[in-house]
Amino acid sequence: MSEPDFKYFSRFRNQLFHIVFGTDTRSGKLFDIVLLWAIVLSVISVMLESVSSIREAYDDVFFVTEWLFTVLFTVEYLLRLFITAKPKKYAFSFFGIIDLLATLPTYITLFVAGGSYLVVIRSIRLLRIFRILKLGRYLREASVLSDALAASRYKIFVFLGAVFTLAMIMGTLMYMIEGGESGFTSIPRSIYWAIVTITTVGYGDIAPQTVLGQAFASMLMLMGYAIIAVPTGIVTSEIASAEKNKRKEESAGRVCAACGIKGHDKDAIFCKNCSAKL
Structure with a gap:
């Protein structure tokens, strides 16, 4: 050629x-x-x-x-x-x-x-x-959402770990309080009930029968509403930050054909990463 x-x-x-x-x-x-x-x-x-x-x-x-x-x-x-x-x-x-x-x-x-x-x-x-x-x-919005989820992944992992720990503790306590007679036949099954209760799903296939068990369940239900709000706040904050970054990127969004790097000034002639001509 x-x-x-x-x-x-x-x-x-x-x-x-x-x-x-x-x-x-x-x-x-x-x-x-x-x-x-x-x-x-x-x-x-x-x-x-x-x-x-x-x-x-x-x-x-x-x-x-x-x-x-x-x-x-x-x-x-x-x-x-x-x-x-x-x-x-x-x-x-x-x-x-x-x-x-x-x-x-x-x-x-x-x-x-x-x-x-x-x-x-x-x-x-x-x-x-x-x-x-x-x-x-x-979809521009999909890019913003993925950036926000990526930025908040460590906070979300820590949050999920804390929730699962709470579910294990509450499930074990309910197993000790209720026992097999009320459907809490094992600790894993009791943890399943705790997760369903925390997430406010409430299938109703297992329910505490004793007063103490019902008191623990009521407390866990109220905690569930508070817990749901936590990841929403985390992701919302990161979405706002990602949206701000995306606007900055779009204001200078020229793409280099050689290396694929974005963010060049509109009047730029050469790539800031590989020096190839834009």
Whole structure:
């Protein structure tokens, strides 16, 4: 490939990168909108196909539609591998795996034949529902929420550990107080009751019968309402912080085609990470 051809190829690849991975251009937004509709319609098609009366009436339509969606998502996946600077990194990333799973089920059914394998084929085709996970890339709010959950994961883990410890203590106490006569036949079963009570679900399959047991249950129910508010406050605080960071990122959201780093100034010419031309 001559130098002019290489420069043209590099420029063309860079333009495709900004369309597929970026959202700061009109063509990039159009690309995302088309894929959003394709994903939603594909998932709706899978759900409708599970209704026997609809499937029998429109079996040919579902067959053609599924192959159209499969070809579209296959082209998208190969395009992302082609334009990214590190194809292997993308292929093994979360969204890379999801993109691959969005295309595989229909192709797998071509190699699984025979009446005895019909159940397997149906199960494989149900994996198409995971295409809904592809929506995460195109929803700004999903990005904010994932950042908030990632930032608050340690606080949430500590909180869940404290709640589980409380459930073990209360469950053991209820096992000692009530015993098998009231349905608390073991400590694990009593812990199950404590978890159901703390979360205010209250199935009612186990209930304390003694006055002391009912007093402990009442206290645990009231604690449950207070406990539920804790993770809500943690995540809400992190969402506000993630939203602020996302706005800063979007205000300078140019993407480098070479390394994929975001956050460049709008008037920047070279990447601040790898020095490649933007």
